[in-house]
Amino acid sequence: METPLHHVVVVGAGFGGLHAVQKLKGAPVRITIVDRRNHHLFQPLLYQVATTSLATSEIAWPVRHLMARRKDVTTLLASVDGIDPAGKTVSFEDGGSVAYDTLILATGARHAYFGHDEWEPFAPGLKTLEDATTIRRRVLIAFERAEREADPQKRAALLTFVIIGAGPTGVELAGTIAELAHENLVEDFRAIDTRKSRVVLIEAGPRILPGFTEDLSAYAEKALERLGVEVRTGAPVTECSAEGVTFGGQVLPARTILWGAGVQASPAAQWLGAPADGVGRLLVEPDLTVPGHKDIFAVGDTVSIAGPDGAPVPGIAPAAKQEGVYVASVIKARLAGKPAPAPFHYRHVGSLATIGKRAAIADFGWIKVKGSFAWWLWGIIHIYFLIGLRNRLGVALSWLWIYLLGHRSARLITQGRQWAGEEKT
């Protein structure tokens, strides 16, 4: 009688989960990927969907199609709602379940409001394709309503776009919305001058892009200001409402507020009753297993672990990929009866952020670059990391049109219950 193959279940088809699956190729295992979405999402470019530059399908791929040739991999569309570590079973919201021999949790994170969940309706965040089409709809509707608004105060509030949080996502949103307002949309409106729109980037900390060195962060702030973005640092937000945002004691009337400030890990730690940090990220062992569960690994944004310099490993795609690859190597060593690999060691490849269509900053440790060279580098790297020639060509085409003509191809208001209904207040 043959022994059944060791069963690896991977929850979450983000960068971490898929890289683990990729590196398990050829290992004596069968693999099941579980995700509540049918697609892998290229999150680094999600803000471009939110700002009308790219179509949803240009940055998302059906997971089971990516795995079509991997006959050792089964893909399930299901939403996990619990784990039974004793019974070695993952349970689904709809009643189903799957048993595992080894479990990899790669369940990611959502945006969070620091205890102010009541702000969410007024200040949507950006983590899913639906978030992106929601933000796109709100931004475009604000211009549409301004075009029809006679009251100058209401019109000004409609043409004020506030982005809270100046990490890479906040900076990229602010830069692109400023370009939309101050360049791309100018010719299209008759009653309003979209160049008079205000784009305000609010950051509680002392400077934008705190993950970068001070000089790069200062350069990025100047580049944003050249695009017409008003940067407000050291200004924690104390209130978000349908009327606007309150920060540093002042009230700014604004009908569009976007949230790029905080993240909250998936409930993986709760499923296991395992120790977590303040935002719910699992505290894992040096081999990325969950304490007390040698057969459960965790990777990516749902994990809190220190890097070689003692600082936390950042919640970025390269970190998740490295963790996925590492976990696969541990599993392969175990199955081969080999000694465990050395503890996970994070190698920081570099940090990149882009500010509009002509400037970016990049810090590779051994070299720092900024300006238009960094911007080209950013574009080439992101196209390189897209999956498949089809999407590389598609994104390149979209970018070419924006670069040459300023035409953003996905300026669609969709999925609102009604154009003027849902977003009215």
Add this chain to the structure above:
Amino acid sequence: METPLHHVVVVGAGFGGLHAVQKLKGAPVRITIVDRRNHHLFQPLLYQVATTSLATSEIAWPVRHLMARRKDVTTLLASVDGIDPAGKTVSFEDGGSVAYDTLILATGARHAYFGHDEWEPFAPGLKTLEDATTIRRRVLIAFERAEREADPQKRAALLTFVIIGAGPTGVELAGTIAELAHENLVEDFRAIDTRKSRVVLIEAGPRILPGFTEDLSAYAEKALERLGVEVRTGAPVTECSAEGVTFGGQVLPARTILWGAGVQASPAAQWLGAPADGVGRLLVEPDLTVPGHKDIFAVGDTVSIAGPDGAPVPGIAPAAKQEGVYVASVIKARLAGKPAPAPFHYRHVGSLATIGKRAAIADFGWIKVKGSFAWWLWGIIHIYFLIGLRNRLGVALSWLWIYLLGHRSARLITQGRQWAGEEKT
């Protein structure tokens, strides 16, 4: 004192409305386009969004961007809810309004259920981008749920796709879903064999594509059957539910039902209290004015008018375009004090329908073509009529990938309240 320019208000930015605006270029008028959507939609390719072949943004363009250089044109995003012909005003749902000197109604049509509106939740139709993403989501979720379903009967119902109505939309949906099931998706699933899916096209009339000659319609039926579509003609549907569809006395268990059977004109006739045909289309004068309202024209799918052969002018894009162009010529003649042009004369350019990715039928009157030559012709004509080089390249790229590799690039399940929630029953 200067006389203010004659104000033409166009309600609806479909083919008819936009062609009227285009032909009014240079006339001594100012124009306002009102649409409740921010985009012009290329409806002939909408079924390709519904069947994962194209992205939403490849077939939709922001109306105001199309009019960016036409400084005589103002675009308003608003939902019309009434017309006051005495006061010459169009009113909006949100309380606003706009006054006109001449009004062009180009408000189109929706799908209709012949008095069975209760079928809509079970059998969505296809007229908007949201309709297309809804159909796409339902079709893809059916395969996903089948992959996880152990009960063979339930699995069979999940893998049965019923399309009601065998006009061009129904035929195109059936052909593409059959290709998805029997070719494109086969490698991606593990538990199910998608080739065992049933695609059933139900038509109440005696043959499919009744707008074509009998031999072309017979060819199309054979082509569909080669793709694995089961064609059931002469079979009126008497019931649609979450369990399936009843037709010709038999019950077919099916979890995915799509509606391509009937249309209902927009409420333009109700707004005016004007005479309409059985599906609400305005009965217009030979110059396309609404009876009793010389300053109100109507064009496109919201109009019922006889063609030169006495048969009704079909609800297709070329007819709407011709009507739009004609109305512009009447308005220009009036403003120039010239005699009215001859009554509207519909020239039928031809009929085209495609069946999957290798066959099509075309009837240009003087010549009929079918098979792969007609398919290439169909593709070239549709790419030609897309707006702008950007979208032509994008759609050509998408089609190339499907043609060469069978990869459809927009296989995304999005916008469901939850993947397993909304569509569950």
